[in-house]
Amino acid sequence: MTPQEATRTQRIPLNRDRVLRAAVALADATGIDALSMRRLAQELGVVPMALYKHVANKEELLDGMVDAVVGEIDPPASGPDWQHVVRGRILSARRVLLRHPWAVRVIESRTGPTPAVLAYLDSMAGSFRDGGLSADLTHHVMHAMGSRLLGFSQELFDTSGPSGPPDPGLAARYPHIAELAATAAHDGGSTVGGGCDDQFEFEFALDLLLDGFESLRRQGWTSARKA
Amino acid sequence: MTPQEATRTQRIPLNRDRVLRAAVALADATGIDALSMRRLAQELGVVPMALYKHVANKEELLDGMVDAVVGEIDPPASGPDWQHVVRGRILSARRVLLRHPWAVRVIESRTGPTPAVLAYLDSMAGSFRDGGLSADLTHHVMHAMGSRLLGFSQELFDTSGPSGPPDPGLAARYPHIAELAATAAHDGGSTVGGGCDDQFEFEFALDLLLDGFESLRRQGWTSARKA
DNA sequence: ACCATAGGTGTACGGCGTACACTCGTCAAG
């Protein structure tokens, strides 16, 4: 015990998993922009360069964070109704990404899909195939689902925020948007508070697509082959 | 002419428009990550801080770039067929965003929609309304279109790149994805080269959604009101 | 002739990712 009080804080040695966990937690707490190698190192009580013994660089750190998040998505349920299986999985993915709002941007910023994302997509394709969709149709369906596969879709007009009294000048400039906002505001069915019910909107689009897929499957759709 | 050769290079004085144009061009040429205030200033033959006389900061620069790009989208055609009108406009938006691949990420990174984006969305909502969709349906339809409204959708597995011989181990780990890739590779209809025909995939999903919307419109769909 | 003003300059600061050389604790082989 020659070094002062060494026994007390015998630090468990950093490892890749602890680094990734801490990174995810830090991003959850302070946002992805505030996640720097230096901040993260500080959080772990370590000097910045120590992190590089466990991740090659920041890009790889972000890759690892993505895999950690994607790993939180529930495995597919089993059942005879493929729409039910797919729907449940996608809604699970959505819940995960709502817990980690930064993850969407990070996933999109990756140059290639990480292993966990690939595995997720592979299993999703499997669900479609098991449901009786042809490989051809499954392929196009996967594309059609686009970002929704991962449980999010762009909220181009983020309706959260201060949400004070609607700017009347704005209503004059963008009458149709104002009309939609008004519609959303006074009907209670798909609305919570003053904005839209994003969950409703997401499921609306999801079910529209899933029903469309099922319809194509029933009629034996195949991509038009004539050039 | 006391200063050496002053007349020759009488520089046209910088203005906001020139700055935005140069920024867009630089992002097109070298990617959004290589766009720094310093690089941009250098491109304009000016010291970095000069830019701040024309844009408040980098965020505002990016806002301006978004508006410049969105301004390139064709105005809506007129015609009795709303699906045709909307389809054409969205495909125009897609063409624009293919010209400026960085724009997708930048648009998504904005905290709020810029005026040009708002105007675009407003006009799009107008097209739906003119087509006979109720305000209610239009609202949900706009959400359902999600990112596709702006002419892009996530290509989660970007099939470009070296595209050498397909990794056999990868096929073993992700059998369904391998199957889809194989499907895409050997049919000539919706394929170009070794990957997918992204344009086909985009229009497939777009038409599926538009047809779904039209179907809902015909049957007088309204968001279920029962709690 | 004056000076206000708008546009361009120069310097400087704090933060970032990370290359590179180092220290130090652990543990197996001699």
Added chain:
DNA sequence: CTTGACGAGTGTACGCCGTACACCTATGGT
């Protein structure tokens, strides 16, 4: 018990970044 290799953590330093702030300078109205 000694030694020496090795892996984890350290310290310093570099070149980028965005931008605050004080300064200069040409222009045009009075």
